Amino acid sequence: MIELLDAFGTALVNGLMNALMVVVNLLPDTLSDAFQYRFMQRALLTSVMVGAICGLLSCYVVLKRWSLLGDAISHAVLPGVAIAYLLGWPFFIGAFITGALTSIGIGAIERHTRIKSDAAMGLMFTAAFALGIVIISKIASSTHLMHILFGNVLGVRESALLLTLVASIIALLAVWLFFRPLLLYAFDPQQAQALGFNTSVIHYGLILLLTLTIVASLETVGIILVVAMLITPGATAHLLTDRFRTMMLISVSVGVSSAVVGLWLSAMLDVASGGTIVLVATGWFFMALLLSPKYGVLARQWRRWRMG
Amino acid sequence: MATIPDTPTAAVEIHGLHAAYQRQPVLEDINLTFPAGLWTAIVGPNGAGKSTLFHVLTGNMKPLRGTVHAFGHPIAEHRRAGHIAYMAQREAIEWDFPVSVWETVMGGRFGHMRRDAWWRRYMPARWYHPRHGDAVRDALAAVDMLGFSDRPIGALSGGQKKRVLLARALAQQARILLLDEPLAGVDPPSEQLILDVLRGEREQGKTVIMVTHDMPSARRYVDHVVLINRVIRGAGRPDDMLSDAKLAALAIARVESTAREMAPAASPLSTALDR
Numbered sequence: 001m002i003e004l005l006d007a008f009g010t011a012l013v014n015g016l017m018n019a020l021m022v023v024v025n026l027l028p029d030t031l032s033d034a035f036q037y038r039f040m041q042r043a044l045l046t047s048v049m050v051g052a053i054c055g056l057l058s059c060y061v062v063l064k065r066w067s068l069l070g071d072a073i074s075h076a077v078l079p080g081v082a083i084a085y086l087l088g089w090p091f092f093i094g095a096f097i098t099g100a101l102t103s104i105g106i107g108a109i110e111r112h113t114r115i116k117s118d119a120a121m122g123l124m125f126t127a128a129f130a131l132g133i134v135i136i137s138k139i140a141s142s143t144h145l146m147h148i149l150f151g152n153v154l155g156v157r158e159s160a161l162l163l164t165l166v167a168s169i170i171a172l173l174a175v176w177l178f179f180r181p182l183l184l185y186a187f188d189p190q191q192a193q194a195l196g197f198n199t200s201v202i203h204y205g206l207i208l209l210l211t212l213t214i215v216a217s218l219e220t221v222g223i224i225l226v227v228a229m230l231i232t233p234g235a236t237a238h239l240l241t242d243r244f245r246t247m248m249l250i251s252v253s254v255g256v257s258s259a260v261v262g263l264w265l266s267a268m269l270d271v272a273s274g275g276t277i278v279l280v281a282t283g284w285f286f287m288a289l290l291l292s293p294k295y296g297v298l299a300r301q302w303r304r305w306r307m308g
Numbered sequence: 309m310a311t312i313p314d315t316p317t318a319a320v321e322i323h324g325l326h327a328a329y330q331r332q333p334v335l336e337d338i339n340l341t342f343p344a345g346l347w348t349a350i351v352g353p354n355g356a357g358k359s360t361l362f363h364v365l366t367g368n369m370k371p372l373r374g375t376v377h378a379f380g381h382p383i384a385e386h387r388r389a390g391h392i393a394y395m396a397q398r399e400a401i402e403w404d405f406p407v408s409v410w411e412t413v414m415g416g417r418f419g420h421m422r423r424d425a426w427w428r429r430y431m432p433a434r435w436y437h438p439r440h441g442d443a444v445r446d447a448l449a450a451v452d453m454l455g456f457s458d459r460p461i462g463a464l465s466g467g468q469k470k471r472v473l474l475a476r477a478l479a480q481q482a483r484i485l486l487l488d489e490p491l492a493g494v495d496p497p498s499e500q501l502i503l504d505v506l507r508g509e510r511e512q513g514k515t516v517i518m519v520t521h522d523m524p525s526a527r528r529y530v531d532h533v534v535l536i537n538r539v540i541r542g543a544g545r546p547d548d549m550l551s552d553a554k555l556a557a558l559a560i561a562r563v564e565s566t567a568r569e570m571a572p573a574a575s576p577l578s579t580a581l582d583r
Contacts, residue, residue: 063402063405063406111330112330176430177430179430180418180421180429181418183415184418186405187401187402187405187407187412187415188396188400188402188415190368190394190396190400191394191396191415191416191476192418193366193367193368193387194366194367194368194387194392194394194486195387195390195416195418195419195480196367196384196387196388196389196390196419197418197419238406241406242406242407242408242460242462243406243407243408244405244407245432246406247406
């Protein structure tokens with residue numbers, strides 16, 4: 001049974017990669033040459049998927065002001081990954097447990113003590129992160145730690161690719177199936193509760209999705225830089241539109257294009273791919289900040305100048 | 309003034325309700341009945357627990373003790389059935405959220421959509437059952453905002469924002485309307501429009517419950533008044549409850565109990581009391 005699933009997974013990945021290469025081969029040779037190697041193709045496919053789900057989730061992160069929470073969860077994932085590695089579990093399970101525990105801990109400190117939420121988050125996630133570093137320093141090499149922290153997309157194995165694929169499908173399905181509860185919860189949680197939606201289920205469901213996305217991004221950009229991929233695409237899209245669906249579309253496009261362009265640039269310049277991907281996304285953000293027709297700096301200056 | 313039935317049935321019944329924020333009691337031993345089909349005003353100083361009471365009714369806050377029933381059933385059942393509409397204060401919402409006026413009001417229908425055919429639940433807006441669009445159109449027309457359907461909500465004025473929030477509550481076509489200060493910070497034409505809409509709802513047999521600081525409107529329009537300041541200070545007909553002596557006593561209670569939370573600016577209540 002497991003062998004059958006394995007074979008199916010491999011076939012699916014190969015099919016997807018071949019489809020992707022059909023698109024890539026349409027590009028001029030100077031661009032597509034870099035992707036003739038198998039490891040580059042795996043890296044490309046992973047990056048595209050990570051860019052897409054990060055872009056999708058980043059809309060919620062930005063609109064719900066969860067940037068710091070995203071940062072917290074991504075750091076809190078580290079001990080979970082380490083423990084899962086120790087016990088031979090899938091990374092995701094350990095990551096989710098410590099991610100969720102940390103977010104519950106943050107909520108508890110916030111509610112029951114006089115500590116404010118930013119201090120509660122800072123305290124909890126650095127503690128979880130420290131625990132993770134201590135465990136990993138005992139069980140694995142520092143290159144391994146570096147890969148978890150900053151990603152190692154060029155060394156993506158097929159199992160990691162498959163995990164990213166499954167995570168992407170789950171995230172996409174969840175956003176599609178629960179589109180309206182998620183939208184209402186992001187916009188006005190009190191209203192959602194008054195309409196009889198179970199907002200704590202939605203809340204933890206969204207945290208689960210975030211954790212899933214972070215774990216899926218582990219090998220591409222790493223848990224430190226994934227925060228950027230969960231904020232920058234959504235923030236860029238928020239500057240460009242007043243429609244939620246359009247925002248999602250723009251955000252996913254920013255995520256995917258940053259991943260692809262960043263990967264290509266990092267191969268060309270022989271620099272770290274995770275960092276390059278994030279820098280490309282940041283470049284998109286500043287372009288939107290400058291050029292957005294409604295909320296851009298230039299448009300604003302132009303309107304001010306015209307008003308006299 | 310509208311006629312009041314002799315023995316009104318209860319729309320909402322609250323028994324022995326206690327609520328607190330971080331062990332600071334906000335509501336103590338509340339026993340209260342909101343008559344069905346009537347328009348009730350909840351009056352009290354700032355920090356008296358009026359919004360907290362609404363948070364309990366909408367399920368946004370768990371009470372320490374006590375029960376809340378609507379039409380004889382636990383109120384949570386009515387929330388799930390879409391019978392309870394809630395209009396929050398303007399500050400409760402992120403106005404730069406990327407949605408249009410139409411989409412915002414459609415949000416009031418999301419509860420009812422759970423009862424649509426299963427396939428519609430996973431489809432974008434054009435596949436919504438037509439009755440949702442009709443309800444939204446009626447609600448927007450009632451508050452005179454139909455022409456603004458496609459506007460982003462961030463581009464509205466203060467009074468228009470209030471009207472959109474009211475439209476979202478109306479679109480739900482609920483039996484009970486909970487309105488948290490629907491008249492605060494609106495321009496006079498919007499205020500009159502909101503009062504007319506609420507009177508229309510009441511005439512259709514809806515139960516309207518609003519928090520207000522606007523004494524002249526309360527005297528003129530509502531059927532029933534509840535005075536509250538952490539405990540219930542009185543409930544009854546507007547003429548009796550909104551007398552100068554009663555309101556002055558409520559204000560003294562404020563000085564004693566919530567002096568530290570008092571807003572520096574004069575609220576409409578205190579100006580009404582000063583006269």
